[in-house]
Amino acid sequence: MLNQLSDAIAKYKKRVDYLEIRAEESEDTNVQFRGKEMESVSQPFGHGGCVRALYKGGWGFVSFNDLTELSSKIEEAVSQARLVGCEKSQLARVEGVEDDVKVTFKNDPRKVALKDKVGQMQDYHRQVWEASSLVSDVSVVYSDGFSRVYFVSSQGARLVQEFSGIMTGFSVVAREKDLLQRNSATVFDQYDYSIVETLKPKINERVTMAADLLKAKSMKGGNYTVIMDPVMAGTFIHEAFGHLSEADHVYENKELCRIMKLGRRVGSASLNVVDEPTMKDGWGSYDYDDEGVKSTKTYLIKNGILSGRLHSRETAGKMGETPTGNARAAGFRSRPLVRMSNTYIEAGKASFDDMLKDIKLGVYACSFIGGYTDREMFTFTPRWAFMIRNGQLAELVRDVKLTGNVFKTLDNIEMIGNDLRLKVEPGMCGKGGQHIMVDTGAPHVRIKNITIAGQ
Amino acid sequence: MGNYTLAKKLLKQAKTKSTAAEVVCSEGYTRGVSFEHSKLKIIGAKHSVLVGLRLIKNGRVGVAATNDIRRIDDLVGKALAVSEFGPEALFEFPKAAEYQEVAVFDSSVKGISEKKFVDLGHKIINDIHEFNPKILCHVDFGWGEGRSLLLNTSGLEVEDKASSLDFSVLGDWVKEGDMLSVGEGKTSCREDVDYDFCVERVKEKFSQAKDTAKIKTGQYPVIFTPSSFGSVISYIFTALSGKTVVKGSSKLRDKLGQRVFDKDFSVIDDGLIDWKTGSGKIDDEGVSVKKLFLIKKGEVKNFYYDLQSAAQAGAKNTGHGVRGATAALGSPGLHNVLVDGGKASYKSILSGIEEGILAEDFLGVGQDNPFNGDFSMNLALGYKIEKGRIVGRLKDTMIAGNAFELLDKGLRALSQEREWVGGSFCCPYVVLEPVAVVSA
Numbered sequence: 001m002l003n004q005l006s007d008a009i010a011k012y013k014k015r016v017d018y019l020e021i022r023a024e025e026s027e028d029t030n031v032q033f034r035g036k037e038m039e040s041v042s043q044p045f046g047h048g049g050c051v052r053a054l055y056k057g058g059w060g061f062v063s064f065n066d067l068t069e070l071s072s073k074i075e076e077a078v079s080q081a082r083l084v085g086c087e088k089s090q091l092a093r094v095e096g097v098e099d100d101v102k103v104t105f106k107n108d109p110r111k112v113a114l115k116d117k118v119g120q121m122q123d124y125h126r127q128v129w130e131a132s133s134l135v136s137d138v139s140v141v142y143s144d145g146f147s148r149v150y151f152v153s154s155q156g157a158r159l160v161q162e163f164s165g166i167m168t169g170f171s172v173v174a175r176e177k178d179l180l181q182r183n184s185a186t187v188f189d190q191y192d193y194s195i196v197e198t199l200k201p202k203i204n205e206r207v208t209m210a211a212d213l214l215k216a217k218s219m220k221g222g223n224y225t226v227i228m229d230p231v232m233a234g235t236f237i238h239e240a241f242g243h244l245s246e247a248d249h250v251y252e253n254k255e256l257c258r259i260m261k262l263g264r265r266v267g268s269a270s271l272n273v274v275d276e277p278t279m280k281d282g283w284g285s286y287d288y289d290d291e292g293v294k295s296t297k298t299y300l301i302k303n304g305i306l307s308g309r310l311h312s313r314e315t316a317g318k319m320g321e322t323p324t325g326n327a328r329a330a331g332f333r334s335r336p337l338v339r340m341s342n343t344y345i346e347a348g349k350a351s352f353d354d355m356l357k358d359i360k361l362g363v364y365a366c367s368f369i370g371g372y373t374d375r376e377m378f379t380f381t382p383r384w385a386f387m388i389r390n391g392q393l394a395e396l397v398r399d400v401k402l403t404g405n406v407f408k409t410l411d412n413i414e415m416i417g418n419d420l421r422l423k424v425e426p427g428m429c430g431k432g433g434q435h436i437m438v439d440t441g442a443p444h445v446r447i448k449n450i451t452i453a454g455q
Numbered sequence: 456m457g458n459y460t461l462a463k464k465l466l467k468q469a470k471t472k473s474t475a476a477e478v479v480c481s482e483g484y485t486r487g488v489s490f491e492h493s494k495l496k497i498i499g500a501k502h503s504v505l506v507g508l509r510l511i512k513n514g515r516v517g518v519a520a521t522n523d524i525r526r527i528d529d530l531v532g533k534a535l536a537v538s539e540f541g542p543e544a545l546f547e548f549p550k551a552a553e554y555q556e557v558a559v560f561d562s563s564v565k566g567i568s569e570k571k572f573v574d575l576g577h578k579i580i581n582d583i584h585e586f587n588p589k590i591l592c593h594v595d596f597g598w599g600e601g602r603s604l605l606l607n608t609s610g611l612e613v614e615d616k617a618s619s620l621d622f623s624v625l626g627d628w629v630k631e632g633d634m635l636s637v638g639e640g641k642t643s644c645r646e647d648v649d650y651d652f653c654v655e656r657v658k659e660k661f662s663q664a665k666d667t668a669k670i671k672t673g674q675y676p677v678i679f680t681p682s683s684f685g686s687v688i689s690y691i692f693t694a695l696s697g698k699t700v701v702k703g704s705s706k707l708r709d710k711l712g713q714r715v716f717d718k719d720f721s722v723i724d725d726g727l728i729d730w731k732t733g734s735g736k737i738d739d740e741g742v743s744v745k746k747l748f749l750i751k752k753g754e755v756k757n758f759y760y761d762l763q764s765a766a767q768a769g770a771k772n773t774g775h776g777v778r779g780a781t782a783a784l785g786s787p788g789l790h791n792v793l794v795d796g797g798k799a800s801y802k803s804i805l806s807g808i809e810e811g812i813l814a815e816d817f818l819g820v821g822q823d824n825p826f827n828g829d830f831s832m833n834l835a836l837g838y839k840i841e842k843g844r845i846v847g848r849l850k851d852t853m854i855a856g857n858a859f860e861l862l863d864k865g866l867r868a869l870s871q872e873r874e875w876v877g878g879s880f881c882c883p884y885v886v887l888e889p890v891a892v893v894s895a
Contacts, residue, residue, distance in 0.1 A: 031540075035702035041537040045529070046522040059497035065504050065522040073502075080498035083569060118540040137704040137826075173704050173826060180704065180826040221672060221855070221893035252492035253591055255629040333501065372818045372833075376634045377851065379818050379833040401831045403818075403853050404895065407632075451895040453831035453853035 002160065005152040008070045013154035015078050016055040017089040020154065022290065023049035023067060024332045026147035029109070031118055033125040033140040041118060048332040051077040054091070058084025061335045092316035092323040094293050096156020101287045103162040107193035109144040117142055120196055121168070124203065128172055131207035134214060136175035142168040142196070149290075157292035165189075165283070165437065167426050168196045170203065174210035181213035181398060183383055184369075188283055188426035209384055212396055219387065219397040219452065225362040225414075226402065226450045227355050230421035232365045232382050234440030237273055238343050238429070239371040240378040240406045241266075245275075245300045245308070246326075246431075247315035248338040249375070257319075264306045267410040270348045273301040275310060277325065277341030283426045284341040284438040286328075291336055293325035300343075312338050330434035337432055344441030348416025355415050355446040362388035363452065365402060368425070379403040401453045409447060417443030458482070458604050461506070461527065466606050468531050469510050473517075473538075476510040477548050477607035477741075479778075484565065485599030485619070488572040492627075493580050493592045498569050501599075507778070508534045516541040516763075545766035548607035552743045554736040558729040561645040564618035565600045572596040579654055583626055586658045590626040597621040598646075605741045613737055619878075622648045626657050635848070637661055637836060638816075642878030644730045660815060660836065668839035668847030674889035676811040676867060677854060678804065678840070681874040681882035683814045688794070688882075690828040690858040691722070695749055697760035697775075697787045701767040704826045706859060707755055715859070716753040717866035719797060723748055724759060726774070726790025732878030733791035740776035740785050747773055749792075753863075761785040789879075796883040797869030804868050804886060806843035812892065813838045813845060814854065831855035851895035861887040 005021045013019050025047045032039040050063040051074050060080030062073045109117075125140045144166045151159040169186030185202035189195035228236055243249070250256045277295035279285050286295055291313050298308045311319075312327035315338060327336035356364075364386040371380030381401050387394040422441035429438040462478045469476035482504045489497045507520040508530045517538025519530045576594045583592050602616040623640030637660040639653040679687060691707075699705040707715065726734050726744040737743055740762050748756040760768065761776035764787055777788030805813070817832035834852045838845045856865070870884035 038540065038542045040516075040518065040542065041540045042518050042520070043533055043537060044520050045526065045533075048522060058495065061497055061499040062502070063500075064502040066502070066524065076500055080500070080569065083573065084495050084498055086495075114536065114540065137702050175704075178706060178827075180706075182826075221853070221891065223895065252494065253627070253629060255589075255631075259629070259631055333503075335497070335499070374634070374636065374818050374835050376632075377818060377833060377835070379853070399827075399829050399831065401853065401855075403833045403851070405851060451851060451853065451893060453833075453855045453891075453893045 001150050002152055002158050005150060006158065008074060009152055009154050011071070012074050012078055016053045016081055018054040018091060018154055019074070020052050020291070021049060021152050022329070022332055023047070023150045024147055026145065028143060028145040029114065029117065031121050031142040033121055033138065035137055041114070050332045050335070052335060053077040053081040054089050055081035056085030057087040057089050060084065063333045090317035091313040092311070094313060094323055096153065097288065097292060097294065098158040099288065101161040103146070103164045104191065105164070106191045109166050109193040110146060112193055124170060124199060127200070127203050128170055128207060131204050132174060132211045134174040134176060134211045135172055135207060136180070137173035138170065140170045151290070151292050153292055159288055159292050161286070161288060163286070164191060166193055166195060168199050170199065172207050172210050174207070174214055176214045179214055181210050183207070183210035183213070186426055190281055190283070190285070213384060213398045216396040216398040218399050219363070221453050223449050223451055225359050225446065225448045227362065227364045227388065227444055227446045229364070229366040229444060230419065230442045231367045231424045233442035233445040234344060234424055235368040235371050235380055236445070237345050237442060238340060238427070238438065238440045239373045239380060240409060241273060241300070242275070242340045242343045243373050244375055244406065245310055246338040246340070247309045247311045247319060250309065251315040251318050260306065260309065262306050262308070265304055266301060266306050266407065267304045267413055269304045270416050271301055271304045271410070271413060272299065272346035273343070274299055274346060275326070275340050275343045279342045279422070282342035282423060282439050286341065289325040289327045289336065290329040291327040293323050293327065295325040295341065298324045310338050310340060312336060328436050330436045334434045337434060339431065339436055340429065340438050342422070342439040342441065344420070344422060345416065345443065345445065347418050347420035347443050350415040350417050350446070352417060352419065352444050355417065355444060356388060356393070357391045359388045360390060363400065364388055364393055365400065376406050377403070378406060403451045403453065409450065412448045413445060414448055415446040417445065419443045462604050462606050465506070465508060465527060465530060466608065469508055469534070470608050472531060472535060473510040473512040475548055475608045476508065477605070479507045479603060479605050481505050481601060481603035483599060483601035485597055486569065487595065487597040488569055488576060490576045490580060490592060490594040493584070495573060495576065506530065510534050510538060511544040512538040514544055515539070516544045542763070546762040548609045549611060549741050550609045551611045551613070554743050555727055556736055557727045557734045559617040559644045559734050560600070561618045564598055564620055564645060567598055567646065575650065579624060579650065582654055583657065587628070587661065590628050590661065593625040593627065595621070595623045605737070607741060611741050613741060615735060615737060617735065618644050619732060620644070620646050620648060622650060622653065624653055624657055626661060628661065635661070635664055635836070637664070640877070642732050644732060644734070644878070647730065663838050663845050664836065664848035666847035668849055670812065670839050670849055670852060670892060670894050672893050675892050676808055676886055676888035677890040678808070678811065678813045679885045679887065680813070680815050681884065682876045683816055684882050684885045685876060685880055686817050686832060687830065687858050687887070690825065690830065691862070692789060692792070693825050695758050697758045697764035697768055697770065699826070700758050701764050706826060706828060710755045711758070713755060714753045715755060716750055716862045718753040719869060720750060720753050720862055720866055721795040722750040723793045724789050724791065725793060728791055731791045733789065735790070738774045738776040739778040742772055742774040742776060744774045744790060759787050759789060761787045791879045791881070793881040794883060795869065796871045796873045798871060799868055801870040801872050801884050804870055804884060805840065808840045808843055811840045812849065812854065813840055828858040828860070830858060853893045855891040855893070856887065861890070865889065
């Protein structure tokens with residue numbers, strides 16, 4: 001395959017400044033139960049590829065399923081790039097690597113019979129329904145995926161990388177009259193099918209939480225001191241800050257360059273934020289990005305100072321910074337964008353009790369359902385939350401949503417816990433219509449003055 | 456690729472090994488031109504094929520799909536393998552019927568040159584820069600066509616094709632402590648997109664957001680634009696879905712025939728409007744498309760179903776089967792939704808508001824409990840209204856309420872003007888009150 005792609009590139013590379021081809025083969029298994037029934041079982045398989053060409057700073061990108069017509073697709077991408085290009089191509093220099101990255105499974109999901117996967121989900125499905133009489137809707141999902149990606153560039157890269165992922169989760173809706181509350185849990189691993197078994201203890205815990213939320217009251221809107229649990233705090237740093245450190249937002253925006261100037265203080269000296277695709281077993285880990293650049297650990301904030309950002313070869317080239325290997329694409333239909341991998345806040349010194357003890361009225365926000373950001377503004381929703389009253393955890397509250405301004409909020413971080421948790425949720429991060437695997441992490445974090453919407 | 460021969464062959468193979476079967480082949484070709492940060496950045500193209508097989512064996516459904524034409528012979532085996540565990544088949548594949556034709560295919564769309572959109576994009580950016588040179592512009596054009604062929608063992612053989620054109624423009628203005636993105640877009644099956652209208656709207660939004668305003672935490676009337684109202688009505692769509700109904704999660708599951716909304720609130724699904732992106736003579740399962748009242752004068756008239764959910768509910772299929780990218784089992788989805796307008800003009804509605812909010816765009820849509828109807832959303836773009844006038848942009852402000860309650864007891868006005876949002880949702884400006892507002 002690599003030779004076929006190299007040969008195809010060789011014929012056209014003189015007509016453009018840079019040319020790459022990515023090709024992919026994939027096979028997946030998906031099982032879903034919804035409501036009372038089995039919803040679907042499917043095992044889609046496929047292949048496809050894409051060509052990306054750069055000419056005088058302009059890009060052409062063509063994706064396709066049929067690799068037999070490679071020449072005509074390259075021709076198409078080359079002529080697109082030539083129509084766009086009108087300045088200078090500036091890609092940061094990287095070594096053209098040759099490598100063959102194989103997945104080593106601890107328990108290969110492809111060797112587990114479909115019958116056993118379905119059987120396991122059937123058990124979970126039954127357990128969720130049996131966990132409470134208030135359960136009114138259930139979804140149980142399982143999926144595993146395996147893909148092999150080939151990458152060849154006109155600058156000498158020749159890569160084969162295998163990727164895999166196994167996840168299972170459930171969500172539940174509890175109902176009492178017209179009030180509905182939901183909860184969910186997911187477990188995941190890249191290489192070990194036995195992770196699937198670890199969902200079991202979470203079922204009772206989360207169904208009980210959904211039922212308890214039915215009895216909980218909505219909280220009063222306003223500004224509060226908030227303690228975020230590691231899952232929530234990880235989401236916060238991903239959504240609220242991580243996206244701003246993606247250089248493709250910044251590199252052609254002079255004003256944002258000024259705001260995101262490296263060396264600027266953005267938080268207290270104890271705040272350290274890292275993006276680490278090289279982490280072993282992380283849901284967002286990888287060896288090479290989709291431009292064939294070796295992945296690296298990047299400090300985004302070090303001791304409260306803005307100290308790095310995430311790059312593609314183009315953003316690094318244009319900003320005169322070092323490429324970080326963060327150009328990622330959601331499959332062969334997509335061109336690489338600057339993306340995070342595993343992003344987390346490093347551990348601090350505070351214990352959970354230290355954080356709690358002097359809060360008169362506050363909120364303990366746990367886990368997360370979702371989050372969005374419009375760069376400086378963010379909003380996200382915990383799966384559940386407790387009031388904090390006079391230094392103690394108090395009643396459960398429902399339908400809590402947090403919002404704020406990124407820079408003010410970073411500056412309002414008062415305490416960072418000593419209890420860092422990684423590999424917390426199998427996140428799917430969306431940007432430009434592309435969803436990719438990411439993970440987050442953090443210790444408990446205490447932040448003052450966060451706005452909470454309420455009725 | 457000889458779609459027809461291929462589909463026939465596959466159906467024949469499947470038929471010998473199953474009770475009933477259905478094959479869908481689709482292929483598409485789309486192109487795109489994108490400007491980022493006011494510069495022409497990329498031209499792209501996408502060639503795609505997908506073959507899906509759904510069969511019924513021993514009373515259970517098996518599905519398989521691939522985009523790898525070389526391995527089509529593997530599909531029957533895959534579908535049979537999963538059918539062993541698949542859901543119980545409660546439906547039969549539809550027979551051929553009379554279809555009402557609707558115009559969704561314009562062969563000239565595919566042929567539009569990249570050059571045309573390159574030039575148009577430059578013109579749009581110049582236009583916005585004349586208004587304010589500090590705005591960075593992102594402009595996207597996407598156009599092309601798709602064809603699909605559906606065959607089943609009930610004798611149905613139907614071909615469908617549609618063209619499409621997407622346009623969006625986004626202006627981005629960043630100052631220290633103040634970042635604002637303003638977008639507008641249109642989608643159609645032909646090139647009838649009013650580019651100038653979108654550009655003027657972007658400028659108008661920037662003008663209205665020039666000054667910032669403050670609002671005290673409290674309860675206010677909120678005007679939702681046709682676009683932002685989509686975030687509120689989505690809860691109603693979820694509750695009307697036949698699937699939510701049969702799964703027991705719909706707040707409306709036992710409300711058919713009852714008035715649960717304001718009597719001025721009427722919603723129709725109509726998949727037979729020419730050139731709208733939700734239109735088509737058949738749904739994704741080969742069932743003919745008809746106009747359907749969802750809510751009439753506040754009364755719940757119909758739920759919308761696909762084959763499986765209709766069978767489960769013991770209801771008549773409404774032709775709302777939608778299939779995802781994997782061509783797997785369908786789920787109910789809407790075609791084009793139209794909300795009835797009211798009597799007052801938008802201008803008179805605005806001028807009648809003493810103190811309130813005009814909400815253009817939200818952050819955090821879809822994070823809320825989808826079944827309850829409780830929403831709380833951050834105003835990505837919204838303005839303060841004082842004495843009937845827009846006085847400035849509201850930042851760090853959230854609004855909250857319950858969609859079902861507000862559309863029952865809090866529907867204050869619907870404008871007579873309606874606008875198409877995207878290519879498949881037509882809606883007036885809607886005033887809801889009281890909406891809880893929390894300001895930082």
